[in-house]
Amino acid sequence: MFGNLKPQAPDKILALMGEYKADTRQGKIDLGVGVYKDPNGLTPVMRAVKTAEQKIWESQDSKAYTGLAGTQDYRDAMAGLVLGEAPADRLASAATVGGTGAIRQGLELLRMANPDMVVHVSDPTWPNHLSILKFMGQDFVEYPYFDNDTRGVDFEAMLDGIGRAKKGDVVLLHGCCHNPTGANPTAEQWEAIAESLEKTGAVPMIDLAYQGFGDGLDADAAATRMIAARLPEVLIAASCSKNFGIYRERTGILMALGEGGEARDLTQGAMAYLNRQTYSFPPDHGARIVSTILEDADLSANWKAELEEVRQTMLGLRTQLAEELRSLSGSDKFDFIEHHRGMFSRLGATPEQVAKMKADSAIYMVGDSRLNIAGLNRDSVPVLARAIVEAGV
Template sequence: MFETLKEQPADKILALVQTYREDPRDPKIDLGVGVYKDASGNTPIMRAVKQAEQQLWEAETTKAYTGLAGDPAFADAMIAMVLGDAVPRANVAAAATPGGTGAVRQGFDMIRMANPDARVFVSDPTWPNHLSILKHMGMEMVPYRYFDDESRGVDFNGMMEDLAQAGRGDVVLVHGCCHNPTGANLNMTEWKALVDLLLKTGATPMVDIAYQGFGDGLEEDAAATRLIASSVPETIIAASCSKNFGIYRERTGLLMAVAADASAHKLNQGTLAYLNRQNFSFPPDHGARLVTMVLSDDALRADWAKELEEMRTGMLALREQLAAELQRLSGSDRFGFIAQHRGMFSRLGATPEQVDRLRDEHAIYLVGDSRLNIAGLNKDSVPILAKAMIDVGI
């Protein structure tokens, strides 16, 4: 039967990683893969996570399964971090998942169970795996305008016009902060207008929040998600611990279903547990337990928050350095958007040909849509990138 299988398209980002590895040139700069790196190019284990791991090694006495939805303490800790006191805890059903991607997939599955005809409205552009998963599941996708190629900001008017077409039973997928791949985000006035539109149309929001703490701060980055969850009757939230805890390979995420009141909790919680059982049974626990320990211990949490803030401000400094260097070289302020964007990514607005020239002529690797991973830079490589950008005509 295997002969009937069809070859699937290669993941463009993973293919780019392989090409970069095979490039013999030195120096070469990888700005494609979406992983945080420090100034030396490493993805470090955060101090508090390392301490929690050492404590866990000493204290752990079993590797038995947790519940189908994972350890309730993990859900409690993550819900508190993401939602604060925006909604009562009893209104939130939650299940641990293999990474934020697992939470996204389970969220889509929950939507399909609730309404097989649901349309999912996705920003143009969005994280490519959103589109890939929805296509694989056979769910209808409707793009909405988001990124303005000219201003490198949000096309808010176009976005609102497109989302006005969503209705009850449809889902509007938004990025809670640090939009991937553009780095362009709504301000709070715009978020409030979006909430008003959701209330008017009856569409259900789904928030993918993968970079909390990487934008304007832990609390600030959660503000939009909290506003949505506290304002609309139902919200689906997919949260990732990969970036802000640096535990990529531990595959740690949480799916939340927020209802208007506690009466829906039993049904929603049972649904999430059922979905876990059908897909992978019990979720992985190691990363989830580390996150729980860090968030529950005052000393560990304080050190984690300090290191996370150092990572965030370091990326902001790189943004400001790159924007300033480009302004110096070009004599133009057209690159100011780089300093205004937030998170790991910015979309430069370069053509595919210019991206190819950066790779071929300068050994600088970007995703084909010109997404730049700002965390792939350091203070020494910023001038190299800026000069190369001007050289290829960006």
């Protein structure tokens, strides 16, 4: 039977990681994999996370199952972090296996509600969005998003694209720190996006994977909160991998905002059912770390301070890279790097130029020229800048 299986194309980013590990050149630079790295190239365990784990180890007296939707304290803490004043009467939620699990469970929930839906996704988007949709056999269309000339949002084209969605369709949005481009709508543009969704009746599904990595915890959640307040139905898939640095704990959450009362209870029941069918009870350790931090004023303040250090480090690297490129190229055409937000920027380089940087300078980035800013440090920025200019980007 197993001989009937068909070979699957390897994940491009994971394949790139393999190439990087096999490269024996000194000074090689990994800008592919989407994890935060400190100036020493390590992905550290945050201070508050270590303290929270110690508290959990000392106080936890059971490893029994939690609820199908996860613990209420985690769900409440995350609702507060994402939504601020969370409207409990409208909110259903479930802990998931990472942000990816939240995306998958969200799409399954939406399809249960409307089997005829079409999902509208940005072009480009996180590749796993498309991979999941294709694996599910789910109909989707892409709407324009990125302007390859300005390296910003092609907003008029985007607005036209999402305006084609119909009532009952789903529009998948990046709440902040767009992956892979780093280009984000302005506050005014988000208002126009919400107005378009109100007119069409399409349901927004917001992927919020990088809250705190862009302009700050509250600023990065502002668009999500505004849409949640304005629209009658909203789905949010949030991840704790990046902002808490607990990648391997696979900690995410799916939140649905709709009508209150029986409709909310119906949604909550469907979420628990989906968890049961997929993996039964969600993992608890990462969720308990998060709730322990968010419920403790001192731990929460410590975590927010370290997260701000991470954010400022990435902003500093963006500024340094833009200045290096301005100096080497004699042009301001790379200033968009400083204006992008989050871990990623798309350079606008061709696959051939990306390949040249890898061959000549041992710089590894995804073929579409998405680079992970957090993979840099002050010493590697000039190396990258020189390679970009020499490649003719």
